[in-house]
Amino acid sequence: MAVYTGPVQDLVDELGKLPGIGPKSAQRIAFHLLKLPRDDALRLAQVITEAKARVSWCERCFNVASEALCDICRDDRRDPSVICVVEEPRDVVAVEKTREYKGRYHVLGGAMNPLEGVGAEQLRVRELLARLADEAVTEVILCTNPNVEGETTALYLAKMLQDVPIKVTRIASGLPVGGDLEYADELTLGRAIEGRRTV
Amino acid sequence: MAVYTGPVQDLVDELGKLPGIGPKSAQRIAFHLLKLPRDDALRLAQVITEAKARVSWCERCFNVASEALCDICRDDRRDPSVICVVEEPRDVVAVEKTREYKGRYHVLGGAMNPLEGVGAEQLRVRELLARLADEAVTEVILCTNPNVEGETTALYLAKMLQDVPIKVTRIASGLPVGGDLEYADELTLGRAIEGRRTV
Numbered sequence: 001m002a003v004y005t006g007p008v009q010d011l012v013d014e015l016g017k018l019p020g021i022g023p024k025s026a027q028r029i030a031f032h033l034l035k036l037p038r039d040d041a042l043r044l045a046q047v048i049t050e051a052k053a054r055v056s057w058c059e060r061c062f063n064v065a066s067e068a069l070c071d072i073c074r075d076d077r078r079d080p081s082v083i084c085v086v087e088e089p090r091d092v093v094a095v096e097k098t099r100e101y102k103g104r105y106h107v108l109g110g111a112m113n114p115l116e117g118v119g120a121e122q123l124r125v126r127e128l129l130a131r132l133a134d135e136a137v138t139e140v141i142l143c144t145n146p147n148v149e150g151e152t153t154a155l156y157l158a159k160m161l162q163d164v165p166i167k168v169t170r171i172a173s174g175l176p177v178g179g180d181l182e183y184a185d186e187l188t189l190g191r192a193i194e195g196r197r198t199v
Numbered sequence: 200m201a202v203y204t205g206p207v208q209d210l211v212d213e214l215g216k217l218p219g220i221g222p223k224s225a226q227r228i229a230f231h232l233l234k235l236p237r238d239d240a241l242r243l244a245q246v247i248t249e250a251k252a253r254v255s256w257c258e259r260c261f262n263v264a265s266e267a268l269c270d271i272c273r274d275d276r277r278d279p280s281v282i283c284v285v286e287e288p289r290d291v292v293a294v295e296k297t298r299e300y301k302g303r304y305h306v307l308g309g310a311m312n313p314l315e316g317v318g319a320e321q322l323r324v325r326e327l328l329a330r331l332a333d334e335a336v337t338e339v340i341l342c343t344n345p346n347v348e349g350e351t352t353a354l355y356l357a358k359m360l361q362d363v364p365i366k367v368t369r370i371a372s373g374l375p376v377g378g379d380l381e382y383a384d385e386l387t388l389g390r391a392i393e394g395r396r397t398v
Contacts, residue, residue: 007265010250019227
């Protein structure tokens, strides 16, 4: 039903294509943008254009980068002997926020999902193997999500790397800090018990 | 913590200013836009720019319009003797979707909210009174939201119009269609009983 005048409908339609934005939110954001002072609304258009023009992918690890290599790959204080393998650039941010990790990354660009036709060929697995051959890497941390796709991907990579003389580790699954035993699902609690450590 | 490279952080920041978009969603949408083909992402920037350039407010009713008057005010099949007073342009859309209403609108631009300094002067009340003086209006439907601000605004307008020889009506409050008596709050159920009609 074409209730909106042309450009408004276009705006609602494009906003509705964004992840997590339903029709109601798209409408709300569209009218918010229409109500905003001109410059404030155009700033959003500008940063989108700017980001698409200036941001690309790091040639080495496929993190977001505004030069050939990303900020982390260019930082020579980072330990080049450890590679943390993640699914997406946003996972790099999540790991960085812990301030626990000083190595480098490798962004796969997703996780294996046979139902959606995503196999190892669709991910940057070949590029990871090339790095392991070229760089002096001693440990690979498999830091994919602890869900079905992420676990499948981690298992696949672990199997693929079993003959390479490199330590391959997987991040721990268990109860979240501040969590409650009573409310934990059996799988998570099972993993927490399985992964118990001596105190 | 400046984990993102400049233009990515700018994009996350601007997206985070949109209503209903928290930091996590902003990040998710930003990486979605970065991953999209260039043209698809730039289309969003274009429609924002386009909408800001072409969309303004109707001179008569303050709905969104791409000409001096909005589509509804320009449509001479609409009944000019009834004005439906709403808070925002999105409320026009909500009423239009019912296909029950054939009159015109007046968009106040918000609702009275003394705590946030929004009084009648901040709304397009003066413009409504001018229309009632100029146009041959026989009924004003107060269609502001059934919440505190909307009710206050409706009461204020009803009082202001009590000496004008125009029928002033308020939309009904009651249980939503498909709703459940058991789960209705007392206020809504009270209103439903108060507003009962003979069958």
